[in-house]
Amino acid sequence: MVDPELSDGVRIAQLLASDLVGHGGTLADVTVTDADPDVDPTADGRRAYVVRDDGAPLATVFVHPERIRVEFPDRHEAVAEAAAEADLRVRPKATDPPRTLVFVESGAAVKRALAVVEAAV
Helix, strand or coil: CCCCCCCCHHHHHHHHHHHHHCCCHHHCCEEEECCCCCCCCCCCCEEEEEEEECCEEEEEEEEECCEEEEEECCCHHHHHHHHHHCCCEEEEECCCCCEEEEEECCCCHHHHHHHHHHHHC
16 A cells, blocks of 8 residues: 655655556556656656657656656646546646646555546557
8 A cells, every 4th residue: 555645756756657567458558768767856857757658758757856747748638637537736838849747746646647647548
């Protein structure tokens, strides 16, 4: 069981990566690549790894001291809707190209974040 009070960004990122790689079904083709095993969290977030679906980039995970940020470059509506349904904080990022940001703020929220990744697949 995951400690619901876990709020260490590095550990949350590790939990999400573990759940993504060990999951079947819709997430069977999802992999974690380009991981930085020595990533140090920063206030602005530092890139920890890339999530890929059948080899194509799906999202990038950034580590903050007390949470992670998952940036999705596509499927903005589906991602935003799934994050809202999972009770995760979500917002658009006005860049070119735009991104949708989902914040995972505890170890317990990792399971809910899986639903967001499934919506993006």
